[in-house]
Amino acid sequence: MSPFVALQYLLPHRLLSALALRIARIETHWFKNAMIGFIAKRFGVDWNEAASANLDDYAHFNAFFTRALKPGARVAAAEADAIVMPADGRISQCGPIRHGRIFQAKGHDFSAAELLADAELGKRFDGGVFATIYLSPRDYHRVHMPWSGRLLETRHVPGRLFSVGTGTVAQVPRLFARNERLVCLFETDFGPMAVVMVGALLVSGVETVWSGVEIPAYANRVIVRDYRATPEPVQLDRFAEMARFNYGSTVIVLLPASATTLDAPLAAEIPVRVGQRLARRGS
Numbered sequence: 129m130s131p132f133v134a135l136q137y138l139l140p141h142r143l144l145s146a147l148a149l150r151i152a153r154i155e156t157h158w159f160k161n162a163m164i165g166f167i168a169k170r171f172g173v174d175w176n177e178a179a180s181a182n183l184d185d186y187a188h189f190n191a192f193f194t195r196a197l198k199p200g201a202r203v204a205a206a207e208a209d210a211i212v213m214p215a216d217g218r219i220s221q222c223g224p225i226r227h228g229r230i231f232q233a234k235g236h237d238f239s240a241a242e243l244l245a246d247a248e249l250g251k252r253f254d255g256g257v258f259a260t261i262y263l264s265p266r267d268y269h270r271v272h273m274p275w276s277g278r279l280l281e282t283r284h285v286p287g288r289l290f291s292v293g294t295g296t297v298a299q300v301p302r303l304f305a306r307n308e309r310l311v312c313l314f315e316t317d318f319g320p321m322a323v324v325m326v327g328a329l330l331v332s333g334v335e336t337v338w339s340g341v342e343i344p345a346y347a348n349r350v351i352v353r354d355y356r357a358t359p360e361p362v363q364l365d366r367f368a369e370m371a372r373f374n375y376g377s378t379v380i381v382l383l384p385a386s387a388t389t390l391d392a393p394l395a396a397e398i399p400v401r402v403g404q405r406l407a408r409r410g411s
Contacts (some may be wrong), residue, residue, distance in 0.1 A: 131289075131297045139327060141289035142346050149328040152190040152375065164192045171266035174321065177201045190333075194269050194372045197258050202268070202402045204367035211274045211388060211407040212367055213259075214323060215379045216267040219398045222259040222390055224383070228382065230258050233298040240382060242305035243324060245285045245350045249313070255385035259394065259406055260304070261379050262292060271371045272402050274381055275409065277314030277321055279338065279355045280364035285309050286347035292328040292378045304380060310334050310342050312370070318387030318409055325371055325379040333374025338362045342372075368401055383407060 131351075154160055161183045168175070175181040181194040186192040204212050221231050228250055229237045241250030263269060287308040297303055308327040313320060325334045327343060331343050334343040339353070355362050364370055387410040394406070 129299055130295060133296050134328065136290050136296065136300075138322045139329070142332075142344075145289050145330055145332040146328070146344065148375065149190075149333055152193065153188045155188050157184075160186070160188045162275070163189045167213075167265055168192075171264065173266050177268070181395075190361075190374050192293065193265075193375060196270075197268055202272075204403045205405040207405065207408075209409045210405040211398050211409055212272070213261070213402055213406045214271050214274050214370075214381060215261045215263055215269075216401050217261045217263040217379075217399070219394055219396055219400060220260040220262045220292075220294075222245040222377065222394050223257065225253050225256050225258055228254045230260075230304075230380075232303060236259050236298070236301050236303075236398045238302040242302065243309075243380065244311050244313075244322060244382075245283050249320075253322065253382045253384055256383050257388055257390050257407060258380060258382050259390065260378060261400060268402065269373045270369050270402075271323070271325065271373070271377075271379055273314075273364045273366055273368045273370050274323065274383075274406055275316050275318075275321060276366045277316040277364060280313045280315050280320075281355060282313070282336070282339075282342070282353045283311040284342060284347045284351040284353075285311060285397065286349060287327075289327050289329045292326065304378065308332055308343060308346060310336075310371075312336070314364075319384040321384075322380075322382040323370065324382070325373065326378040326380060328377040331373065331375030331377050334371060335374060336371045337364075337369055341380050381406065386410070
């Protein structure tokens with residue numbers, strides 16, 4: 129185990145992430161502009177895609193991090209049967225869910241039941257497919273709907289906040305089932321669809337379009353919010369914005385066995401963009 133990964137077992141994850149969130153909301157002009165400029169240059173942010181390239185238009189670093197794109201910068205795949213990619217980034221892993229297990233890295237996997245914090249729900253995805261998408265600091269940090277669906281529930285699952293970088297993912301067992309996360313369960317015309325927003329070290333903020341900021345506060349138990357009987361159901365179309373990372377991390381999509389097949393070219397480390405085809409909806 130590398131020294132960096134070993135150190136993460138000892139670090140106060142939540143304290144560090146809370147401090148990072150505070151820093152990201154400092155509005156002091158010179159400080160936030162210097163921070164935005166440094167990160168943009170360090171990670172090669174494409175300003176040509178951003179709705180604004182003027183640093184003064186961003187109240188603080190987090191406003192830049194969750195920036196909107198110009199109209200048309202991302203479009204949904206034209207095929208009517210295309211389930212689309214929810215986020216910019218790169219594929220960490222993707223493939224079948226075999227015997228309820230999801231592949232993490234060589235020598236490591238975890239169960240759908242662990243990830244979703246519900247054994248019965250995990251069974252509904254057995255034999256289906258998954259895709260894990262890692263967002264880097266340069267990426268667009270808004271998450272979009274892979275397919276049209278009605279929100280059934282969210283599950284805020286407590287956990288650690290390990291880094292989700294390649295080196296840590298390769299060394300920490302069951303990492304995505306250990307980190308703090310928000311599970312969003314949707315009902316679609318092909319069955320259940322889960323979109324899981326996974327927090328990480330220093331980058332653990334999650335908010336949704338239907339409820340605002342969800343993380344932090346951090347949870348000490350699983351918190352379930354049931355949207356099935358709400359007076360106004362949360363119904364979102366394919367490609368609509370559903371959430372964003374206040375600081376980035378990882379999105380995991382789970383699709384059921386009966387209706388979907390992953391797009392053939394997808395594989396680990398391939399860069400992806402919101403709206404491109406993730407899978408095909410079966411008949």
